[in-house]
Amino acid sequence: MTLDTFSTHQYYNITTFKHFLSSPPVNLTPPPSLPHKPRWARMDSGPASSPQQHHHKLRKDKLIVIMGATGAGKSRLSIDLATHFPCCFEIINSDKMQVYKGLDITTNKIPVPDRLGVPHHLLGELDPLNGELSPAEFRQLAGRAVSSITCRGKVPMLVGGSNSLIHALLVDRFEPGVNNVLENGAELVSSELRYDCCFLWVDVSLVVLADYLSKRVDEMLESGMFEELAEFCKTEEEDDSAVRTGLRKAIGVPEFSQFFKKYPPGRSQCQSAGPHDPLRRGAAYNDAVRAIKDNTRQLAKKQIGKIFRLKGAGGWELRRLDATEAFRVVVTSDNDDVGRRWSEIWEEQVVEQSVKIVKRFLEQE
Numbered sequence: 001m002t003l004d005t006f007s008t009h010q011y012y013n014i015t016t017f018k019h020f021l022s023s024p025p026v027n028l029t030p031p032p033s034l035p036h037k038p039r040w041a042r043m044d045s046g047p048a049s050s051p052q053q054h055h056h057k058l059r060k061d062k063l064i065v066i067m068g069a070t071g072a073g074k075s076r077l078s079i080d081l082a083t084h085f086p087c088c089f090e091i092i093n094s095d096k097m098q099v100y101k102g103l104d105i106t107t108n109k110i111p112v113p114d115r116l117g118v119p120h121h122l123l124g125e126l127d128p129l130n131g132e133l134s135p136a137e138f139r140q141l142a143g144r145a146v147s148s149i150t151c152r153g154k155v156p157m158l159v160g161g162s163n164s165l166i167h168a169l170l171v172d173r174f175e176p177g178v179n180n181v182l183e184n185g186a187e188l189v190s191s192e193l194r195y196d197c198c199f200l201w202v203d204v205s206l207v208v209l210a211d212y213l214s215k216r217v218d219e220m221l222e223s224g225m226f227e228e229l230a231e232f233c234k235t236e237e238e239d240d241s242a243v244r245t246g247l248r249k250a251i252g253v254p255e256f257s258q259f260f261k262k263y264p265p266g267r268s269q270c271q272s273a274g275p276h277d278p279l280r281r282g283a284a285y286n287d288a289v290r291a292i293k294d295n296t297r298q299l300a301k302k303q304i305g306k307i308f309r310l311k312g313a314g315g316w317e318l319r320r321l322d323a324t325e326a327f328r329v330v331v332t333s334d335n336d337d338v339g340r341r342w343s344e345i346w347e348e349q350v351v352e353q354s355v356k357i358v359k360r361f362l363e364q365e
Helices: 016-022 051-057 074-084 135-151 163-170 206-222 225-238 253-262 278-312 324-332 338-363
Strands: 062-068 089-093 155-159 196-203 318-322
Touching (some): 062 074, 074 155, 074 338, 089 135, 155 163, 206 225, 206 324, 225 253, 324 338
């Protein structure tokens, strides 16, 4: 069951609880130019501003930012908020793997039906054959999306777990030549932001989140992740020009690479160069799955560390929303009532609190 990503009607139809998660939420009473020609399609920056619009531009554009570790429910909360404030928000993805086309299950993209009509930007839009998206390029593309959304009278909502991309977009002064800002020292984290931001941090106890992430990997595999990865690796093996640098870093691709070298997709066991013993094949598969779970947990831990750095060194005012109890229900309960209990806790402890925070933020001049 994935809270950070809704279930598709095609392949995420495993349990009654997943049906519940994919249902509509319950209602509650100018960036710097790159030094080279951009590899990515330019986004419309909106019409020329009028004098009145220019006056409003003297104030910083408002921006909602939903942060959190992988699997913490960021996408779910973004749709909850967008449906609570109809026609108010458009979502900009800030997950560095989800910006590319392909591997929708592996990268946990929210399916189109589950977006409930809420416009999304930079979600599965970029051709992975064009290379890896840099923070500087994300700043340019996402900055144009922000301008386009605000020109239409709506509020952008930045949603994703790639904190380096979030930092690149939001900071007033950006150093494109510095990589891994959040790992290279507190002095590189900027506190000066170019937008008026409302930060929502969806947090889950790491112990509880680790158990949930393990369950999520199992369900992703049941939903077709293995077959998706097999097709991905088969395409790259058959066509040397089909190497997708950025997307190859998605968790699941490197972990299964050794497995597919021994047992190439599309070949029978007799054609495979690897051992034909089903027990060995099963052990290799289990090793890959175990590595995916371990690396996903490590990613979550690293993401939380970066959030603390933004909060501490950067002085970003992050509103923490504790979703631990909602996730504890998911990982400790197997009965049919888990969906209702999860929903009640999620609505009370996460959604209701978020709605109050966002409402106050939007009302501020």
